[in-house]
Amino acid sequence: MATATAAVGLAATPAAAAPAPAAPAARQTAQPGQACTAADLGKRQPVIKSTEVAPVITHFKGWYVTEGTTGSQTISTSTQTTISVSVGLNGNVQGSFAVETLGTVGATLGLNVQVNYTSTSSVSNSITWNFSQPGYYGLYKGTKKVTGTYGSLNCNRVQQGDGSYALKWVQGPDGGSYTTYTTLEEGAVRCEDKVPANSIMAKAQSLLDCGSTTATAQRAAGPVPSAKAAAARHTVGSAAKSAKSTPATAPTTRAALACGTDAYKIAVPGQPLSWGAPLLASDGVRLRPSTIFSAHLDNWRLCNVTEHDGVLEASLWNWGNGGCATIAAQNAANEGAALTTAPCAEDDLQRFYLYRDVPGSGKIGLQNKYTGYMIGHDRYADGEFLRQYSSGRPDGTGTYDLVKV
Missing domain, CATH: 2.80.10.50 (Trefoil (Acidic Fibroblast Growth Factor, subunit A))
Incomplete structure (x- = not known):
């Protein structure tokens, strides 16, 4: 739990939460078209197909600070969005391939992302902040949600221009989607603060209904009922599932198969x-x-x-x-x-x-x-x-x- 001071006319500096777990040392990453050996035929490595990064507010509370109520206060926020780390059909993170996938995502984007299963719903919702001036504040915790799709590189024979064959890493037919997030930040922001566009702080500021009568009205110290904040509350879900559904139980009768004569x-x-x-x-x-x-x-x-x-x-x-x-x-x-x-x-x-x-x-x-x-x-x-x-x-x-x- 961090304690900081909100300066008048300036955006509050976010207090970083505990850093995300560092990705384990990655094995040598293959590239499409690179040579492989017969020992690699039973292996695969992740390849990232797409990435999207967007700021998300996970916890929020609008708060009035009046004359005589400045100083350090501990405020309980409400959950806005729950993000859970997941890779593919697992709904969480299992196995070395999932961890390597998220590690590759972090390396690709230059971000410190979560590489083990975790959820923002497990984060404490209280924020301690030192208010130096009266005003209308948004107390928040937030992160950058990272989503996208991945595939795998597999070792297989490839016919070359001269008709000969060689073993090379090729993109396999399998793939899926992933969700993770960066280190959590917490802070306080006001309507009049100048904040970077598309930042976590700007996302929090958008929940304040800046310019409305709610933001400018004289209020007693305490929580602010914010229609926009209430409307923004939603849950992504405890685990992102793959688009693939669970296969049905196999029938007891044998399906017609066209089998080769060779055993x-x-x-x-x-x-x-x-x-x-x-x-x-x-x-x-x-x-x-x-x-x-x-x-x-x-x-x-x-x-x-x-x-x-x-x-x-x-x-x-x-x-x-x-x-x-x-x-x-x-x-x-x-x-x-x-x-x-x-x-x-x-x-x-x-x-x-x-x-x-x-x-x-x-x-x-x-x-x-x-x-x-x-x-x-x-x-x-x-x-x-x-x-x-x-x-x-x-x-x-x-x-x-x-x-x-």
């Missing part, structure tokens, strides 16, 4: 373990050794395949249990959610982007279409779950071999 193992490069589908619906896809007893649970077909800008999109149908690889709807926003199988349906949770190495290599990276997360595993071990990770695995364990059987 594949999705294997760890140079190792005997590969993806094995579960026999029990409650289990997940795990790393398993391929044996004569695998019963085709380690065999997958690519179905309903499409290609856009060199990126394949497909459903992964398992020969052994007849299900399609998916992330369960209730776990869609969770970092580390296990990959499983379910009855095949027209559902983006069952669709995957395949990022491929140059021709002659079967190495791939896989990304869930709905969540945008990359598929990988925590450690190389028999029975280890395949999981989704927002940025992929940093050690390259999200790169697999697509081996025809």
Whole structure:
């Protein structure tokens, strides 16, 4: 809680609240068209598509100070706007990709923005201010709301002018929106103060009904009923949601799939373990050794395949249990959610982007279409779950071999 003095004829200097958490040290940021390696096939990095910055008043109170009531006063303000930090469909901030996205936003704009989930509704609404002169004041807390859209950079094969292929970072098909805000300021402002245009202070001044009889009337010391301030009260919401809706529960009947005749193992490069589908619906896809007893649970077909800008999109149908690889709807926003199988349906949770190495290599990276997360595993071990990770695995364990059987 800050204490300051409001000078006559001058805008009050905002008292900064506690600084926003600093973004963690970012990994080396890729640029579109830069070279990548096969170890990057299972990774992604954020790219900022658009940004918008606008001053917002989060707490406000109109206040009269009369002769004999100057000095330090503590005033309780009313909440005007609630801003919550969010990235994509999570409704908050989960996983390394979300944090990196907000860190990239801050670096792009040169602003210190919040990079962890937080909300202005948790901020104390009281302001202590030292009034040196009588007058009509607006006490406020405010911030700059930062919104926009993002996408991701993924490593994929790119055909060059001479017909050869190379691995490069390309903009992936996934994306979403984000909301964050800068460090909170608090202050006091009067109608006659000269303030910078499009500033937080100017936004607060606009709530004072300057020029109206309300602003000039002789009043007793205390709160001011302001029609404009009341009309400005609104709530953005505790979490900004992605435009995507929660997918419906998959039907029990299998959707018609156009599957290729070739079957594949999705294997760890140079190792005997590969993806094995579960026999029990409650289990997940795990790393398993391929044996004569695998019963085709380690065999997958690519179905309903499409290609856009060199990126394949497909459903992964398992020969052994007849299900399609998916992330369960209730776990869609969770970092580390296990990959499983379910009855095949027209559902983006069952669709995957395949990022491929140059021709002659079967190495791939896989990304869930709905969540945008990359598929990988925590450690190389028999029975280890395949999981989704927002940025992929940093050690390259999200790169697999697509081996025809």
